[in-house]
Each structure stands twice: as C-alpha cells, then as structure tokens.
Amino acid sequence: MPKPLVLTSPRFKDGDLIPIAFTGEGEDTAPPLHWENPPAGTKSLALIVEDPDAPDPRRPQRIFCHQVLYNIPPGAQGVPEGARPDALPPGTRVGLNDFGQQAYGGPMPPIGRHRYFFRLYALDTVLPDLGRATRADLLKAMEGHVLGEADLIGLYERIHHRGAAHGPGASA
Template identity: 40%
Template structure:
C-alpha cells in the first residue's frame, strides 16, 4: 500500500475546524500516517495554500521527523516536536500558523504534504524558510501523500 496521511480533525476535501485556524486557537491539527516504505529514514511535512492571491503561501514545515513516528498530535507545533525542526512560514514564524485567507476571497485549499525521505536528517539552518526545506527534501523523497483541508473567511 502507498503512504497515506489523514487527520482525525477533518476528512480530505472537507473544512478545517476553526480551532486549527489563525482565527481560532491556531493549533496544528492532529495528523496520522501509515504504510511508509521500509527504507524510510525520516519525514518532512509542509502545509501550503495554492489559492493565496499572491501565489502559494506556506503555513508550516516540519523536518527531520524520525522514521518511527506515525503522526503528530494536535498542537504539536506548540508542544515540542521531539527533535524535529520547523521552518519559517509565510507569516515569518518558525511554527504552525493555520489558515487565514483574505476575507471574501472564497474557499482556500490547504495541502498537508508528507514525504518519506531516504536520509535520517536534512542539514538545514534554524532560519530556513519552508520553500528551502521543501527544495532540500526533493532529492530524497521516496514516497509522498497529502490530505487537503478547506477554509474560507
């Protein structure tokens, strides 16, 4: 079976609960994954909004997630990530910042993209932006999965 990612907070293509948005409690949603390839040595997760008016907006990146992990608990960004790092998002924060699209802009689709990597760590500076993390991960991706949540204001 291929790598899959889901969230107990919302189904693929459905609305992201208010508590997981910047308008709400800004808590990262719980995520679960399974069926990673046996050669997986770590994971990287990014969250991005391709519907942003100025182009793709990146909400979060988590890298160097240990291969033994099978998910992230709700609020993981504020509770510590067990050695994993977080990239600098479009709001200029090294943490999860949930959906907050412009008012009256219609529904935005937030892609939670998980990649299994063939290396135990990406050597990345603490000030790296989400885009840089994703670029550095590209040559090491052995499997990918995504779940998409929707939010509008």
C-alpha cells in the same frame, strides 16, 4: 506491492472544511495528523502545509506556507493536536512559515474558499540542520531524496465571507 504512504487527521477528512479551532479565526493550533506506511528505506519525514490559492482562489498569485517541519523520525506515527515545537517527535526541526514564524499558522484567507495541502514526504536521508528553513529551502534540500508523498487537503473560507452575496468582488 507495498501500501502507499497515507496522511489523515481525526479532526477533518480529505476535502472537508478545516475546523475553526485550527485557523486564524479560532485557536490557531495545528490539527492532529496521523500517517502510516512510510516506504522502506525512510530515514526521516518532512511536512509542509501550504495554500496554493493565495491571495484569491480565482486568481492565485503565490503559494503561501503555513508550516514547515523536517527530520521527523520515521518511527513517529503523527503529530498531536496543537503540537508546539517542544511537543513534536524528538529530532523534529521546525522551519519558517510565511507569517515569519517557526510554528504552525492557521488558515485566514483574505477572500474565498482556499485549499490547504498538508504534504508529508518520506525521505531517504536525515537532512542537515537548515536553520530557519523556508518551504523553498526545504524543497531544495529534499531534491533527489523523496521516497513517497501523501497529501491531506482541507478547505477553509473565513466566516464573515461565507454566504456573502455573489457579484463583482464577492468570493466564489
């Protein structure tokens, strides 16, 4: 049986807090990511970073997208820390996040501790140029082409929210 696709970061473990450098309160740079074991037949990889807890984890209303990458070459084993579009593996396309940018936008939740899903998809195709593709555009283009998926979950709560008194309107 083949090993599953695995996604990790040397800067935080699955389920841990995302270091401030990778958030809107810090340097707002993308964390380094590493992966291994893409399934046989993988022609490209895609990465979506999303927050399903927006705006308030007690009453989530939408999924907020922080990064969209696709057509990552299958031989790539990750993306470096702070990777700008020109430092990504050759051929990688950068889509549009919900900040309206073709870049990584780090966590900066308005209230509470949010979960951030770094989702890597192994695809059986190289996608056409989707232009300024949103998360929804990429998910639609990937339909029927996903061979495997791996998640890395990081947590973040803004510093001024940490330790706040718990009561009506306080973060959980």
